[in-house]
Amino acid sequence: MDSSKSPDSTSTISFSSQLGSPLQQCIRAYWYLVLALIVVALKSLHNIHHERKHNKLRSSNGCLPPPSFPSSSDILGLCHARDLIKAKKQHHLPSLWDEIYSQAGDNVHTISHHVLGTQSYWTRDAANIRAVLAVNFSDWELPAARVAAFLACWGGGIFGADGADWQHSRALLRPSFNNRQISDTEMMEQHVQNLIARIPDKETVDLAELFPFLTMDIATDLLFGETAGCLDPDKTAQGMKFTSCFNYIMTKMSLRVALPVAAWIPDPKLEQCVKHITDFTDFYVARALQIGSEKPIKDASSEDERRGSKYVFLDELAQAESNPQRLRGELLSVMVAGRDTTASLLSIMWWHLARRPDIVGRIRRELTPLKGQCPTAKELKSLQYLGHFVNEVLRLYPINPINSRVARRDTMLPRGGGADGRSPIYIRRGERFIFTSSALHRRTDLYGEDAMQLRPERWEEAARPSTWEYIPFGGGPRICIGQQLAITEAAYTTVRLLQEFSHLEPRSDGPFQEAFAMALHSGDGCKLSLGR
Known part of the structure; x- marks a missing residue:
């Protein structure tokens, strides 16, 4: 008989010979187990060593943990997570943040916050905010999700940059924002x-829908020298397409910052919208760089010779930066800030103006010397009560009511630890710090028992908040460099509308709804009637 083995039998014998005998397999498994135990032991020793180091640093600096929220009875913070989601949907998330500090204890301004297995440190303490944003600035960095979202959607830019990249962006943009022509009221x-x-005469209009068109047109005109055309009757279709794409990108960016895993979900529409916006930007960037190369600037101080009578932000940047990708990222970052924040501020201001004839009356009296003429930037600054009103809106409703940083290295917060809240808090590398400026601005020990009321007159009083007790535009090296432009734009628009319309009344009921995505805004819009 044929004694040859079948192919399957041969392959089985070959595979078994590769594994070795049962004894050899047992020995191999034994050493794998020993190796695994050694790795676990070394990791444990490493953790013990670092824990001892952290404990030593804690004790030597007198650090103590802050109050914890929610309580241990809320397993994994699931109930609290549900409350946060519910508050966001019902448009009262900032109010819930206020309640969190109150529930953590009397006079508690910094807490250890636990939700869904993650820990972070929350504060409404000016001293801790100052430590993170200014004193120990180099100890902290932006959350990775924010950096990734800006990089994916805009290709970078100052608001998604950190470290040396951020320093370069800041140095590039700062001179342009210091230019007196940045606030061009004409x-x-x-x-x-x-x-x-x-705006129809004496009919219901939602200004929350129109203000983003206004701020987008102003932003694109300032940045590129030409408008997107959102309100221009000759460019309405083009402007609507641009705005639609921009809105979709901002919605997806907000989602990716809050839920980083969303970046892994394919989104063809997002890609199309990003392409539309970047193509628009790249056209003007290429033109500015070409003009700059064909006509070298000899006298940088002669602005009229360089641009004619019109100031163009991109032309200014192109004198100092020739990388088109960087220029695009910076321009789009500025556009994000220039559109959404100012539009939100205007909507909140006018929601309240429609319900506060006392405030409207005082502003109108202040406008009397203008005799209906368009105010200059200098005249806007002289309107003190209007300035107080803007300050008060930004106090009660800061457009960016919550922000965060991640510890770049082991560091400390100056206070908030222990039962009395006076001890420093030890922060490990990688731990998250969240500061709620809205909760800071509503503290009754800083702003009085009427802190929850919109009262511009408080800015006329002698007792005013310190620099770090009022931070609508952040603080420290990363303070918003476009804050004066935003205030000028909001004030100018308000003056011109009040000069144009003598009749003003609300067309919606109920309290103000604090909706929040990338910026705080009115959850119910800004429905009102304006008449001549």
Whole structure:
């Protein structure tokens, strides 16, 4: 008989010979187990060593943990997570943040926050915010999700940059924001007139829908020298397409910052929207760089010779930066801030103006010397009560009510630990710090028992908050460099609308709804009636 083995039998014998005998397999498994135990032991020793180091640093600096929230009875913080989601849907998330500190204990301004197995440190303490944003600035960095979201959608830019990259962006943008022409009220007037033309006389209008068009047109005109055309009747279709794409990108960015795993979900529409916005930007960037290369600037101080009478932000940047990708990222970052924050501020201001004839009356009296004429930037600054009103809106409703940093290295917060809250808090590398400026601005020990009331007159009083007790635009090296532009734009628009319309009344009921995505805004819009 044929004694040859079948192919399957041969392969089985070959595979068994590769594994070795049962004894050899047992010996091999034994050493794998020993190796695994050694790795576990070394890891444990490493953790013990670092824990001892952390404990030593804690004790030597007198650090104590802050109060913890929620309580241990809320396993994994599931109930609290449900409350946060519910508050966001019902548009009262900032109010819930206020309650969190109150529930943690009397006079508690910093807490250890636990939800879904993650720990972070929350504060409404000015001293801790100052330590993170200024004193120990180099100890902290932006959350990775924010950096990744800006990089994916805008290609970078100052608001998603950190470290040396951020320093380069800051140095590039700062001179342009310091330029006196950045607050060009004549340029703003053209777009405000387009806004006024869209407001029906004595009929219901939602200004929360129109203000983003206004701020987008102003932002693109300032940045590129040409408008997106959101309110321009000759460019309405183009402007609507641009705005639609921009809104979709911002919605997805907000989702990715809050839920980083969302970045792994394919989104063809997002890619199309990003392409539309970047193509628009790249056209003007290429043109600015080409003009700059063909006509070298000999006298940088002669702005009129360089640009004519119109200031263009991109032209200014192109004199100092020739990388088109970097220019695009910086321009789009500025556009994000220039549109959403100012539009939200205007909507909140006008929601309250429609319900506060006392405030409207005082502002109108202040406008009397203008005799209906368009105010200059200098005249806007002289309108003190209007300035107080803007300050008060930003106090009670800071457009960016919550922000965060991640510890770059082991560091400390100056206070908030222990039963009395006076001890420093030890922060490990990688732990998250969250500061709620809205909760800081509503502290009754800083702003009085009427802290929850919108009262511009408080800014006329002698007792005013310190620098770090009022931070609507952040603070330290990363303070918003466009804050003066935002305030000028909001104030100018408000003055011109009050000059144009004598009749003002609300067209919606109920309290103000604090909706929050990338910025705080009115959850119910800004429905009102304006009449001449």
